[in-house]
Amino acid sequence: MIRARGLVQTFHTKQGREKTEVQAVDGVDLDIAEGEVVGFLGPNGAGKTTTLRMLTTLLKPTAGTATVAGYDVVTQSKEVRRSIGYVSQAGSTFSIARAGDEVMDHGMLYGLSKAVVEKRGQELFEQFDLEGLWTRMPKSMSGGQKRRLDIVMGLIHEPNLVFLDEPTTGLDPQARANLWQHIAGLRTDRGATVFLTTHYLDEADSLSDRIIVIDKGRIVASDTSDNLKAQVSGDLVDLEVTDAGRIAAAAERLGSIADGVEVDGHHVRGRVQRAGKVIPALMRDLDQQAIGLDSIEVIRPTLDDVFLTLTGRSLRDAEAATEQPAPEGAPK
């Protein structure tokens, strides 16, 4: 569905009299299959939005090639635009226009008839919990409603491929959770391929089949969330031993399957690969050795740990230290 080779985007910025060249995207390769939900994860300024703007024909690549839905983004840009839905982080509706009018006009720009757009629009309003808001202005909608309206705008021409740029930025936790359900539904209900950029770890984790990590304009990893996490030192297993006299025995049993075992009071901790697979055997082993436990806890690595392993810095630190300017022309 998406294939990119060596995508490059260079911006020229001016600071005082000095002109500098910023390589916002530096040789990105992508292969995204039909029906996949891919999370494009990276800190602010990593090159996520710039890559997405190149794939959606809003920005011409400085170098490299890309085909989206089978069409070249430079030479067949109109065909690409006809095939994709795009939900920008800046929104897509004017705050003082009526929501329904915005959807109608947007749909008609795809060459659809008024009747078809109205029918589809009403259906989408229902599916995205926007019933009764057809004549409402976006300025009097909640943040969550506005984002759902943006998604409706992006789906009005029934695209098979949907690009979502930071879809939940600025939403409260409840609105985010609600929007996640709708985003998940894009694939399950519509069979759409979804490419979403995010700097939220939990968002990429919960929505994506595959996560592509980008940092400083380069792809640093591309795999499922589980596989990426497995690349980190493993899951942390924390056993709370009931009998103080059995702590050493518990540490020895855990040590047979875990690395870096350490004891802290009644707690025995160690790292194992794929805890879900080894825990049942460990429990049986402890039971046979008559080692009683008050609790057992498995702490899985986060995508932040993955980012730290891949780049040497945490995602949050990377965000704080972001130095790259926003791409020229991108809505702030």
Added chain:
Amino acid sequence: MTFLRECTIVYNRQLRMNLRNPAWVIIGMLQPVLYLLLFGPLLKPLIGQFGASNAYTFFVPGMLVQLGVFGAFFAGFSLIGEWREGVIEAERVTPASRTALLLGRLMRDLLQLFVQALILVGLGYAMGMHAGFRGVVVGIVLTLLIGGACAAASNALALTTKSEDVMAPVINMVMMPVLLLSGILLPMTIGPDWLRRASDFMPIRWVVDAVRSAFGGQFDGSDMFWGTSWAVVLFGLALWWGTATFRRENS
């Protein structure tokens, strides 16, 4: 056919928003009307010195061009608002022609200018202006050409700067010499020689002179030729700039 349909969709959307919030249309109209009501009477005793006989036949053409230039130059402000809310990007990611996205907006600006021009001319008649129908039609067409040029330039400037804070001083900087050197308020002929010569380099002055000639019933003089030529050239240039800006990949 598709292109025309796309222009119409954009035009209808813009018109709907204008009708919903007509404040700016009224504010834009207010300035020339106030000039007509409060400055026009001051010209009455002086009009003989300008080589004219009717103050309003002299003054309304200047106000028409002012309306065309000043009113249209503010068109870009609403575009920045739309850009900030992601509307322009959402439109640019549809298969619609990017030229249509500009032309649809320009059609709205021209309709708005046309209605304002009719009101201004009507008011001029009510205050004692003498002008033939043909002259008024030619005058309004020239106003629409120069207004269209300014609206296109304003949209291009808006999409280039993307900031009201930059747009406002730029417009101010351009407008002040236009107002002073184009003879909108007083004819340049009463000024010293150097000022007259300076105004020769101001294209809008030629347009003002041409509209005045048309209102005075003269359609074949050099004023008409140069005014029409400048209006057409400026319209063409601004349209090319605006279209190029909308079509540019990174707008």
